[in-house]
Amino acid sequence: MLARQERAFPYDVVLAGEYYFDLIFSGLGEMPRLGADVWSEGFDAIPGANFTTARALSLLNTRTGWWCETGSDLFSSLMIGAAEKEGMDTSLFQRRDENRIRVSAAFSMAGDRGFISRFDGDETLPAPEMLERLRPRVLLIQGLTCRRELAALFAFARAQGIYCCFDCQHVDEALDEANLVDILTSTDCFLLNDTEAARLTGRTGFEALDVLGRFAPLVVLKRGAQGAALLHRGEGVLERPAPVVEVIDTTGAGDSFNAGFVYGLLQGWTLEKILDAAIHCGSAAVTDHGGKALPDEADLLRRVQGDERQHDILNRKPGDMQ
Structure with missing residues (x-):
């Protein structure tokens, strides 16, 4: 894992991936259906996808540069305005004088959600030369952006001492298709949810985790209300529960989880504590629309320390309970 250290370079994390306006x-x-008006009790219009992760990392006082394609369209403008209002670093935005529309209409049910989405224009990745100049401690890529270039970019970054995290985001294919195996074997950490794991491997739960662990050194499985599990090569499986919360909207929960996980890595915490931090970020996200209820650093530290105190109590011997 990463050891905590002071940095002379501008970023702890470089995040690469698209925005969406949700x-x-x-x-x-x-459920929405043809020929019927379905009315919602709640509604919000906010930027999401990698915006959620970038905002979460910002709230956690993590220096984050977000590499993102933006355009001259309405939704790009709304997202950029929201990022600036939040005080997020937008200096790595790739601003194009054409549409870069990324918009989703999300219908959020009790335990899951669906999307109707529109995506215009191309995505890009930061060049190896830029990573060499920025030298973040972590490179986090969410989505199969420029997938043919991903394995080589991860390999270059790791050679520079940069820890590489990858989230496939809504993959619709099997593990043996295209170059997914090459990408996974080039990363340090692979994060995904139960649905994505089942699509990739044809297995569920811990069986899927075992298959994916043959390729990536660390695989993290996001399991919603069941918490999360990870498989660290050579050290076995670790599973942690999720707190019980009132679910308003699950949009952005996985993106928030990733931010908490990367934050824990940067602190040099144990895997157990890192997983707890990630789960707390993901669980907080579902209590409002689109990850609006994300914790700041002080709040997350209180929650994680509360978990540690509970863990200490549960592991005391009866004779120690004075």
């Missing part, structure tokens, strides 16, 4: 409809009485 129109979130929640509290639906039924």
Whole structure:
């Protein structure tokens, strides 16, 4: 894992991936269907996807540069305005004088959500030369952006001493298709959810974790209300529960989880504590629309320390309880 240290370079994390502007409809009485008006009790319009992760890392006082394609369209402008209002670093935005529309209408049900989305224009990745200049401690790529270049970029970054994290985000293919195996074997850490794991491997739960662990040194499985599990090569499986919370909207929960995980890595914490931090970020995200309820650093530290105190109590011997 990463050891905590002072840095002369501008960023702890370089995040690469697209924004989306989410129109979130929640509290639906039924699933949307043809020929019917379905009314929602809740609604919000906010930027999401990698915006959520970048904002979460910013709230956690983590120096983050977000490499993101933006355009001259309405949704790019709304996202950029929101990022500037939040005080986020936008200096790595790739501003194009054409549409870079990324918009989703999300219908959020009790335990999951679906999307109708539109994506215009191309995505890019930071060049190896830029990573060499920026020298972040962590490179986090969310999505299969420029997938043919990903394995080589990860290999270059790792040779520079940069820790590489990858989240496939909504993959619709099997593990043996295209160059996914090459990408996974070039990363340090692979994060994904139960649904994505099942699609990739044809297995579920810990069986899927075992398959993926043959390729990536550290695999982290996000399991929603069941918490999360990880497989660290040579050290076995670690599983942690999620707190019970009132679920308003699950949009952005996985993106928030990733931010908490990377934050824990940067602190040099144990894997158990890192996983707890990630789960707390993901769990907080579902208590409002689109990750608006993300914890700041002080709040997250209180939650994680609370878990440690509980863990200490549960592991005391009866004779120690004075």
